[in-house]
Amino acid sequence: MDPEIFTSGSRSCRxxxxxxxxxxxxxxxxxxALEFEAEPGSVRHGVWGGLxxxxxxxxxxxxxxxxAHDDDRCAETHAS
Incomplete structure (x- = not known):
């Protein structure tokens, strides 16, 4: 499995x-991911825990x- 599928901007969000x-x-x-993101100024980019x-x-x-606006290239997953 290619770990790049989990990164933001990947065409493989699905x-x-x-x-x-x-x-x-x-x-x-x-x-x-949520605990990391609870820290001020922290955003964990990409797919974590299915989101x-x-x-x-x-x-x-x-x-x-x-x-978090990093997922614009994964927009097709937002409507799913």
Whole structure:
């Protein structure tokens, strides 16, 4: 598996999310991203725990007070 599918800007956001759906540590991964993003000025880019930074912002608020706009190239996943 190519780890680049998990990075923001990758054309493979759907592939990354598909991997996440069957991952046994998905919840822990998402928790780690949210804990990191709770720090002021911190944003964890890419797909973590099955969600893009944009989706995490929509669900949990702006991480550390910083808006996550890094997923523009993954826009097709936002409507899914």
């Amino acid at each position: 592939a990354a999310k598909k991997v996440c759906m069957s991952c046994p540590v998905r919840a822990e991964c998402l928790k780690e 893009t930074a944009h989706e995490r912002t929509q669900l949990f608020g702006e991480p550390g007070g910083v808006a």
